Amino acid sequence: MVLVFPPIIREAIIFSSLLTLLSIGLTLGYMTTRVPNFAHGSFATIGVYVSLVAVRLVNVSPYLFLPVAFLVSGFVALLLYKAILKPLMRRGASTILLMVATIAFDMLLIASLNIFADYLSRAHRITSRYFSLKAADIRIEGIPLVFYVAPIVAAALILTFYILLTKTKFGIAMRATIENPALAGVVGINIDLVYTVSWILAGGLAGIAGLLMSLWFVGNPDLGTLILVSIFSASIVGGLLNIYGAILGGFLVGFAEVIGTSRLASLLGVWIIPYRPVIPLLIMVIALLTIPGGLSSIRWSSIAKLWRR
Amino acid sequence: MVLPQEALILLTSILAWFGLYLIVNLSLNLEFGYTGIPNFGKLLVVAAGAYVAGYLPGRIMFNLANVDPSLDYIADNAVIVTQINNFLNQNPHISLSLLFLTLIVAAGIGAGLGFIASYPAIRLREEYLAMTLLAMAEVIRVIGYNYKPLIGGTLGVQVPDTLAFVPGELRFTIMSLVILAIAGFIFLYVERLVRSPLGRVLRAVRDSEAAAETLGKDIVRIRTKILVVSSAIGAVGGAMHALYTSGVISLTYDRVSWTFWPWVMVLMGGMANNVGVMLGTLIFVALRQLITFYKGVLEPILPFNVIWLDYILLGSTLIIILMYRPEGVLPEKATRTLDFRKLWARLNGRRSP
Numbered sequence: 165m166v167l168v169f170p171p172i173i174r175e176a177i178i179f180s181s182l183l184t185l186l187s188i189g190l191t192l193g194y195m196t197t198r199v200p201n202f203a204h205g206s207f208a209t210i211g212v213y214v215s216l217v218a219v220r221l222v223n224v225s226p227y228l229f230l231p232v233a234f235l236v237s238g239f240v241a242l243l244l245y246k247a248i249l250k251p252l253m254r255r256g257a258s259t260i261l262l263m264v265a266t267i268a269f270d271m272l273l274i275a276s277l278n279i280f281a282d283y284l285s286r287a288h289r290i291t292s293r294y295f296s297l298k299a300a301d302i303r304i305e306g307i308p309l310v311f312y313v314a315p316i317v318a319a320a321l322i323l324t325f326y327i328l329l330t331k332t333k334f335g336i337a338m339r340a341t342i343e344n345p346a347l348a349g350v351v352g353i354n355i356d357l358v359y360t361v362s363w364i365l366a367g368g369l370a371g372i373a374g375l376l377m378s379l380w381f382v383g384n385p386d387l388g389t390l391i392l393v394s395i396f397s398a399s400i401v402g403g404l405l406n407i408y409g410a411i412l413g414g415f416l417v418g419f420a421e422v423i424g425t426s427r428l429a430s431l432l433g434v435w436i437i438p439y440r441p442v443i444p445l446l447i448m449v450i451a452l453l454t455i456p457g458g459l460s461s462i463r464w465s466s467i468a469k470l471w472r473r
Numbered sequence: 474m475v476l477p478q479e480a481l482i483l484l485t486s487i488l489a490w491f492g493l494y495l496i497v498n499l500s501l502n503l504e505f506g507y508t509g510i511p512n513f514g515k516l517l518v519v520a521a522g523a524y525v526a527g528y529l530p531g532r533i534m535f536n537l538a539n540v541d542p543s544l545d546y547i548a549d550n551a552v553i554v555t556q557i558n559n560f561l562n563q564n565p566h567i568s569l570s571l572l573f574l575t576l577i578v579a580a581g582i583g584a585g586l587g588f589i590a591s592y593p594a595i596r597l598r599e600e601y602l603a604m605t606l607l608a609m610a611e612v613i614r615v616i617g618y619n620y621k622p623l624i625g626g627t628l629g630v631q632v633p634d635t636l637a638f639v640p641g642e643l644r645f646t647i648m649s650l651v652i653l654a655i656a657g658f659i660f661l662y663v664e665r666l667v668r669s670p671l672g673r674v675l676r677a678v679r680d681s682e683a684a685a686e687t688l689g690k691d692i693v694r695i696r697t698k699i700l701v702v703s704s705a706i707g708a709v710g711g712a713m714h715a716l717y718t719s720g721v722i723s724l725t726y727d728r729v730s731w732t733f734w735p736w737v738m739v740l741m742g743g744m745a746n747n748v749g750v751m752l753g754t755l756i757f758v759a760l761r762q763l764i765t766f767y768k769g770v771l772e773p774i775l776p777f778n779v780i781w782l783d784y785i786l787l788g789s790t791l792i793i794i795l796m797y798r799p800e801g802v803l804p805e806k807a808t809r810t811l812d813f814r815k816l817w818a819r820l821n822g823r824r825s826p
Binding site for chain 2: 194199200202248251252255257258259260261263264265267268269270271272274275278279282283392393396404435438439441442444445448449452453456
């Protein structure tokens with residue numbers, strides 16, 4: 165049976181799933197190195213271009229290139245951690261300077277992506293700016309496959325994370341390192357390995373999100389920087405220090421953006437649609453002022469107790 | 474000789490851009506270098522200042538210059554601004570008053586926005602604050618892009634030339650000098666401010682919030698004050714930019730040009746050192762202007778668009794600075810606020826009667 169969803173809900177589900185993947189990655193990076201990664205949006209853009217190469221150059225279904233997107237973005241994230249953040253942290257750089265370093269890396273990434281886009285259009289005569297790959301998607305009874313794949317991939321990865329963090333030795337080491345790096349080091353956990361794996365995962369997830377994004381959104385080298393505010397907002401709502409919080413935040417911000425914009429557009433007129441980026445900012449500000457620790461900091465059990473009284 | 478004409482154009486444009494960026498960078502240095510507020514939303518006030526310059530002078534002159542009231546300011550912008558410029562051409566006094574009025578209003582709007590931005594700034598930790606300010610700046614960009622009545626959206630508007638009475642060939646030179654004069658004035662103001670007792674408190678807040686609070690300093694008020702002052706300065710920079718280029722196009726005001734480049738310049742020169750910031754500004758403005766100026770020469774050599782060279786320059790210099798010289802070319806120095814020799818003499822005098 166094929167469930168029938170109104171298009172707006174479909175859009176909201178796809179956007180929220182992808183946003184969740186991205187905010188999990190940002191949160192993971194922040195939990196380990198304590199720096200919000202301003203280049204995280206561009207990691208997703210890499211996935212978008214992997215998809216473009218798959219469809220236009222290799223002529224295969226973009227879904228086959230999911231592992232490639234994971235590897236390429238994961239490698240770039242590894243590069244950021246190993247070549248830039250780690251040496252700076254060893255020198256005791258402040259959080260502000262680490263943030264500036266991720267911005268610097270983002271500039272290099274954006275330049276590289278644009279140069280690559282220029283190369284594609286010059287050498288291979290491919291439309292590499294403002295392109296749509298919607299046609300490359302498989303359709304099941306008229307509904308694009310990405311509508312199913314995006315939430316399924318998100319759910320599968322969340323489940324994998326859950327198993328990794330609670331059932332495996334490495335996951336427990338990872339949690340210990342996040343809680344208290346110094347103590348974890350004393351116990352004999354290889355902190356650097358944990359950080360390395362976290363950054364590869366963070367980048368890889370962004371790459372996967374980016375590849376799926378190319379099947380729904382218009383691709384351009386600045387796509388990642390445009391959704392950066394949404395990623396920040398989703399992660400902050402989630403609390404920045406909790407992966408499950410990032411999932412909640414991703415869905416909250418994703419749904420609020422898509423549904424909120426369409427509601428407002430039908431209420432006030434279509435002119436409001438371009439102001440969509442204001443919604444994640446508002447959510448972010450409200451979250452910071454009311455629950456600065458994010459959704460994951462709320463003690464649901466104590467609220468339930470209050471309720472029962 | 475090819476030199477004079479071309480060299481003069483290059484030199485005046487370097488001087489003008491140096492002045493413009495110096496204004497913005499000094500305000501960033503005041504926030505980040507001295508007070509420790511990571512303002513990743515400098516664009517917010519710069520764009521606001523430019524929008525004021527795009528909005529206000531034209532609207533004021535619309536009636537004064539007897540423009541046909543049936544014309545629409547955005548749609549018939551070119552016609553209207555030409556008429557206004559003809560009027561300003563005859564009235565130097567009105568022109569100059571218009572210039573200063575625009576700057577004052579821009580500073581006022583900037584101060585207001587700084588006050589709004591200080592609301593999260595006094596409550597949040599560095600990383601949360603950085604993300605919030607970046608998002609706020611993004612919103613003003615979106616407004617500039619889409620709200621046509623303000624500055625004509627992505628098409629932009631022309632700004633009346635407040636130096637229209639200056640003969641054509643001298644206009645840019647005079648404008649550069651005006652910018653430099655304003656930048657110089659702001660430089661002296663910021664220097665005085667950081668050498669005052671308040672300046673010492675700023676560094677205390679930056680270095681140890683808890684210690685400053687223990688000594689009875691009201692951190693919330695200090696941060697608010699600094700954000701208001703520095704945002705006003707930043708908005709003046711934005712307004713001057715619009716008046717200099719005699720046009721406002723929302724595309725010009727993006728986070729790379731007006732947030733990230735100022736950060737590079739401040740970090741390169743040396744944070745909490747205004748002379749260092751001046752040096753950093755000069756180096757990068759000159760480099761970027763040279764790249765723009767020799768675009769035609771560079772284009773055939775490079776396998777890609779010259780714009781990306783700007784990004785590569787930004788990213789790689791930032792990384793190099795952070796890795797090898799995070800304190801900048803001219804590191805922060807102990808400020809000599811009292812006359813050291815007198816103080817020394819007095820101390821010695823007391824010890825050996």
